[in-house]
Amino acid sequence: MPDRIDGPDRTDGSGPTDGSELAGYATVPYPANPPGGGEAREESGLVAEVRLRRGDFTLELACRVPPGEVLAVLGPNGAGKSTLLTALTGSVRPEHGGIRLADHTWLDTRRRIDVPTHRRGVGLLAQRAMLFPHLTALDNVAFGIRASGVRRKPARRAALEWLRRTETGDLGDREPSELSGGQAQRVALARALAAEPELLLLDEPLSALDVAAAPAMRGLLHRVLGQQRRPCVLVTHDVLDAVVLADRVLVLDRGAVVEQGSTHRVLSRPRTAFTARIAGLNLITGTATGETVRTPRGRALHGSVVEPTTPGEPAAAVFPPTAVAVHPHAPEGSPRNAIPVRVVGMEPRGDAIRLRGETDSPDSEAALAADITPAAVAELGLRIGDEVFFAVKATEVAIHPVSGG
């Protein structure tokens, strides 16, 4: 294999950057260190600050993604997620800002630097695979390698290696039209990685896949992203993608950053109602032990494993608020997980009432949500400050492996 291919096997022992290192600047406003401003250069990874206006809409955002880290950009439609990606790829030029990757400046509006997309080294895996229809799967993957000047034969050899890594090694001869959605997306991932981008962008990579194909692809992404050392930005509206794939989360609303921080912190203890609404899912992190997730406090949550987890590795138990039942006392004898909480909030949500419950652990499983009927609230006589139990069946809890952060 040509040594220029930066394969997953080259990952060294250091692993992804520890989330705690990032905590320092997660909430610090960016412009403290403008791009191209000298000292800022020692930063590795992606450093971006952009302001971009399109009609009434303005995207204003600053973020950093260290090597090996995955930043999930969450937000509803129209929040500016895709606009951010177009600014990063270079197909749209922000009015103001800078984008730097390690020691390469891609964009600096003050110095009038704007590197075109093909010289940026930015890999993109989009919603649809967008495989070139006139090339076989193998030649699709070889495309980026060939574009960098490698001859056909070694490029194809390397491409085959990448197909193997995305578990599509036997599909090289297929035309894109002969691939299923999931297969095509795997080939597209191989193609994006084979071009050895300095920055990897994932634009809703699972949203076009059917429910059967999405979990497997999510698992593949989890494995592949965990093994590589480049910064990665994942745009998604699905909290689960963020939970499984991202180390950190940036929540975007109408072009502005609402919140950013480590995935479990942002999703389990949303600081704003907006993030809470976005999150929509209950998330309890811990370490995997078979079909359970054990929290740092020693509580075990039982669930069904969606993607294989490794005992001792970080994992998350995920369940929707609608699956939660509220009990005044600990329920007995049923295969339920029961978590003691203190009710800290009540708000109407459609026909239901959403309860917010704070657990005794101030760290990870800080706030959980339960959607119950107004009748149940009345029957239980619930008030803010009450101590109750949130119960959820094991079959409603999905156990996912999560990123190290």
Next chain:
Amino acid sequence: MNRTPRGTAPTAVLVVLLSLLSGCGAASSDRNTLTVLAAASLTEPFRDIGDEFSKREPDVDIRFNFQGSSLLAEQIRQGSGGDVFASANTDMMAKVRRADALAGEPQTFATNQLTIVVPPGNPAGVESLADLTDPDTSLVVCAPRVPCGSATERVESASGVRLNPVSEESDVKDVLHKVVAGEADAGLVYVTDAGSAGDEVEAIDFPTSDEVINEYPIARLAAAEHPELAGRFVEFVRGERGQRILGEYGFGAP
């Protein structure tokens, strides 16, 4: 079944279409309409003649159809109707006659002959037929298959001058236009065409032109709706008024 039969809509479309197509055949009034099919080169004098004729016959409308003689001949042979046919050459008249589409003998009512035309100022210095063979002089003539072209061929054989044109046009007006536009140094056209171009060209007569006279025949058609009126029109064209108008446009007398 209380629904409209399914064939109704397409049938309606067809009926509307056909009625649109046939809508052109509107009923005519009581006035007599005389249809004259005439060679394109007769356009101006025949319009004048038509005006004069209408003054004499107030209840007559004349409808002219000016086209190339061969196309008119073909239309007559296909039975398109008409009362009078005035051709720019005898061949086409003979063709119509062979198809038994004539009523009576064709009669010559005008003649025409070729002349050299050059752009104003005569940039190539053309003075005679022989000058037209100069390879640096771009000459445009009519194609041999059209009347003015066959006249050109006859001029060539009568004078012994072998012409070398850059283009052989299918319409004498195109020859004229190329000279007017300065895209040709010289052209061979009818005297009448040279006259109609006025100051835009200079005409240069040459001796042989008198030997090649083009005759214009006119005849009543067998399919004429108004045979008597058609006869009166033919006589008018050949009569004193008609001949004077034709003369004004450069046509020779028969």
Next chain:
Amino acid sequence: MGVPLPLRLPALLALALIVLPVLGLFARIDPGRLPALLTSPTALTALELSVRTALAATVLALLLGGPLAVVLARSRFPGLRFVRGCVLLPLVLPPVVGGLALLYLLGRTGSLGGPLRDWFGLTLPYTTTAVVLAQTFVAMPFLVVSLEGALRAAGTEYERVSATLGAGPWLTFRRVTLPMLLPPLGSGLVLTFARALGEFGATITFAGSLRGTTRTLPLAIYTEAQADVEAAVAMSLLLVVIALLVILVARPKAVEGRA
């Protein structure tokens, strides 16, 4: 069959309107004269010239019109819509007027043709080159319009993906845009060739009509029609046969593509 009845009848009428007159035309030819008419030196010389010039015009339209289509489909600049409208001018103008326009520009006394003649001794009218130019003028919009439409329909997403894989604009054009454009390009070329083959008005006005040099088949047919309509009709059979050959042989391969 999913074609609704109200569409089938007009479709049939449309087909009849196109095919019946042509059939009626050929029904009038005396079969005994046909072989002689079709193989007459006049017809064959004109046929050879027509095929040669129409092919040259198609190549020229591809070399010039192809890039124009890409620019129109892929670039953004003020006045783009106006420029796109201008491309359609030859479709709207009567070909004779188009020929006049060419003459006024490139003729001996034309605003461009004058200097060309004075400085380089080049005169275009009455040459085979003029025929090719006239045909290109009239036929190129077909290529530009069909290609631009195909480019717009294809969108820019593949090109953006290609850029993210490190391919520059030229490499992207060659390896992504062009291969995906081949099927519509094929049908555009067929249309262009057919239009160039049938070109009459602009050619006769701009290039003149001389056997072997500028008298293409349509011009020869027109000239012949002045004297012998039946011979002209027979010669037009040659045009129809070539057009059918091109459509039947070239089109399925080019249009239906790899699918």
